[in-house]
Amino acid sequence: MPTVSSIYKAILALFFIPFTAQAASVCQEYSARIPGLTAAECDAASWRDMHAKTVLGRTIFGVDVPVEKPDLHVLVIGGIHGDEMTSGGLVHEWLSMARTPLAGTPLRIYWRFIPVVNPDGLFAKPPRRTNARGVDLNRNFPTLNWARDSKIHWEQRTRKDPRRWPGPTSASEPETRFVLSQMASFKPNLIVSVHAPYAVVDFDGNSSPPVRLGRLFLDQIGVFPGSLGNYGGMQRHIPVVTVELASATRLPHPGEVREMWGDLLHWVNDKLAK
Ligand SMILES: [Zn+2]
Numbered sequence: 694m695p696t697v698s699s700i701y702k703a704i705l706a707l708f709f710i711p712f713t714a715q716a717a718s719v720c721q722e723y724s725a726r727i728p729g730l731t732a733a734e735c736d737a738a739s740w741r742d743m744h745a746k747t748v749l750g751r752t753i754f755g756v757d758v759p760v761e762k763p764d765l766h767v768l769v770i771g772g773i774h775g776d777e778m779t780s781g782g783l784v785h786e787w788l789s790m791a792r793t794p795l796a797g798t799p800l801r802i803y804w805r806f807i808p809v810v811n812p813d814g815l816f817a818k819p820p821r822r823t824n825a826r827g828v829d830l831n832r833n834f835p836t837l838n839w840a841r842d843s844k845i846h847w848e849q850r851t852r853k854d855p856r857r858w859p860g861p862t863s864a865s866e867p868e869t870r871f872v873l874s875q876m877a878s879f880k881p882n883l884i885v886s887v888h889a890p891y892a893v894v895d896f897d898g899n900s901s902p903p904v905r906l907g908r909l910f911l912d913q914i915g916v917f918p919g920s921l922g923n924y925g926g927m928q929r930h931i932p933v934v935t936v937e938l939a940s941a942t943r944l945p946h947p948g949e950v951r952e953m954w955g956d957l958l959h960w961v962n963d964k965l966a967k
Pocket of ligand 1: 774777888889
């Protein structure tokens with residue numbers, strides 16, 4: 694027979710378990726999903742509400758590392774594909790490094806970091822590439838002839854792979870429109886978009902590409918209808934560096950993360966000076 698105290702505890706649990714689950718902080722939720730991110734590091738970075746919502750109503754967060762009279766604005770985004778969990782971890786590591794200037798990099802850079810553009814995909818069980826409506830956000834940008842080319846590409850090249858569905862129309866998704874609004878308002882001179890797990894660096898734009906970031910070497914894998922690289926780099930003339938980490942679940946070790954950051958900064962300072 695249950696004791697009075699066990700009944701009391703059961704009643705308490707009924708009330709408080711839902712309460713504590715809802716009260717779990719944003720940083721606790723994200724640190725449970727993103728490799729290498731602790732809740733304390735996330736809290737210390739002061740993520741801010743970017744005033745944009747996903748399909749499921751989740752807030753998209755970002756962190757600015759501003760500087761007075763910047764030479765360049767650089768937008769760094771992770772997690773456009775929800776199942777590439779390390780991308781958010783790398784973006785977070787880099788945002789803490791951005792707060793300390795690196796020797797030999799004189800340009801004054803105003804950084805904006807968006808660790809996870811597609812939190813609905815990240816928090817799906819299991820995490821998934823697409824957003825909550827099943828759209829591959831990195832095929833949803835309004836590139837020229839999107840309606841024709843993205844359909845042909847999806848049907849013929851991917852054989853209607855559901856992980857690569859470009860969506861019903863270009864920029865149909867709130868997460869895509871959020872990135873577009875960031876391009877309009879923040880006016881980045883460079884976009885760095887972090888993915889996994891192809892272990893390369895890709896580049897779209899007119900300047901000469903970074904040859905390597907740490908152990909990742911340049912490999913221009915192609916131009917896809919509706920991709921951010923195609924839209925930003927080719928159409929809007931905002932260079933886009935696409936970083937493909939080697940693993941979606943295991944972050945490179947700290948020395949490697951720092952080396953990649955140093956290589957990125959030196960390339961920016963050499964190639965993007967006005
Ligand atoms: Zn990806």
